[in-house]
Amino acid sequence: MERKGNLMTYRPDIKVFDATIRDGGLVNNFFFTDEFVKALYLANLRAGVDYMEMGYLADTDVFKPEDFGDWKFCKEENLRRIVGNNETDMKLSVMADVGRTNLQRDLLPKSESVIDMVRVATYINTMPAAIEMIEYADSLGYETTCNIMAISKANTADIEEAMKLLAKSPIKAVYIVDSYGSLFPEQIQELTKMYLSYMEPVGKAVGMHAHNNQQMAFANTVESCSMGASFLDATVGSMGRGAGNCAMELLLGFLKNPKYNLTPILQFYQDYILKLKEDGLKWGYDIQYLLTGKMNLHPSSAIAFTKENRTDYADFYHQIFDLEP
């Protein structure tokens, strides 16, 4: 096993990717105030974050605009309300879900947008549709990634087929996405090596997007990074669906590159994230998420358990035990 760099060095290829608005929006239906989004934007700039994801580019024919805040749809005028022309070194991204996005209608040519990157989120069985979206976004001038979700459910042979397709696509990076928070560092190591074996020869990068069901989000991100992944997703306070993500404050505390600065993130956490928790928003590691992660299940049953304020963990364990094939 060869690691890239060690704990005393840093790799200039690493890109820290803030997904707080996008994955955190799954907790509050994207109802963030402008003040919140602007403060995060400024904190990310000061912290040296490389990319900030502003939200989803969701299709208003699939989701009713009145049910969600602006960051579900990321219209150009709403983005510019926060970032102006984004005349900074930090790049901006949006996520586009296969089957829930209308790129032809909603994505402007790059020259007319502050968006720099489109991240296409797909399951392994919709790769052809993902590739089509990637090629379209690329043709408009955007950087692209492919984020293959729920990878803990995918068959290795299918993943290898996806890698072959993606190696020929215009993507900048492909992400390992542990949507269910069920993977362990040993598995992340193998996946990272496999992804890199296809991507390195064609000059593409590998990314890591982790969930914290088993308190492995940061450990898996460190492991993937150490094996060569360079696009590292994190969210302030781990804000994200269910058990949440790799915490930005842990990741920036770990990275040795002096361009990164933890203090603005701590300040944002105390000024804005604590308020969301006080207002009753719930996310983050808890026993119910441990259990769906351990069982390699979608977190939906654990999210429902949380919403119902249940604490009968032992019963819940046996309920989901019966769900498993």
Added chain:
Amino acid sequence: MERKGNLMTYRPDIKVFDATIRDGGLVNNFFFTDEFVKALYLANLRAGVDYMEMGYLADTDVFKPEDFGDWKFCKEENLRRIVGNNETDMKLSVMADVGRTNLQRDLLPKSESVIDMVRVATYINTMPAAIEMIEYADSLGYETTCNIMAISKANTADIEEAMKLLAKSPIKAVYIVDSYGSLFPEQIQELTKMYLSYMEPVGKAVGMHAHNNQQMAFANTVESCSMGASFLDATVGSMGRGAGNCAMELLLGFLKNPKYNLTPILQFYQDYILKLKEDGLKWGYDIQYLLTGKMNLHPSSAIAFTKENRTDYADFYHQIFDLEP
């Protein structure tokens, strides 16, 4: 790098070690009710836990008995109030701190005690005193371990000297103790290999006791286990000083040996641990512990920050930054 076993197999040499009363007692000065301790004892039995630590064998000349619950001192009659003669397969341990224990006065011959194991906790610079205590407890008929605390502060050459001493001692196992929660899996891997290089040839085991300052307690325990450590400490709900420990529910969810059963631990968590939290006891991962862990500092400043209900994390970061040499 060679791992022992993989994620589908299990190692019969593994011993799951419950330290809830002992490390958790640092949160509430050992004021657990008898009902709590008895329920935990029964839950551990049903869960297949191999060892349960009942508390400290602290010296009443150093600590005033009225300031602490019974589990700070683990008098024989108090132990028997909970476990009777412990006619079970689960072994019981107590922890004895170098300099804060009077073994000659307080430790009965093994034939008169329900205690099976004495774990001697020491810093690297008090190894000779630790060895003396180990030899004394061994002479009375007990299993022993040596738990070298704050290992992230110790010099590698000093650790190797300690290993040489311990290889000749009667210990059953030596523990890697990441008291400050500052170590990463790569470092745990190296420490485990080094410990094992001294212990395996003389038929002794290596243990792991992790703290969760950087959400690495479980990941570090898995990593150490995977490299060959076999005594694995955990506490229910991570209950323990500061950021707490590796959670028993995560560890039992991970281990594949069918002798282990997660359900009794979940039931204990919902019946007893939640109550402690509702009553206002505080422990577990939070930003202030991340920061002392990252800085490789004793958690005392973060514990004080928590007690004062402070949330000015950015200021705290700069305060402890100045503490560091």
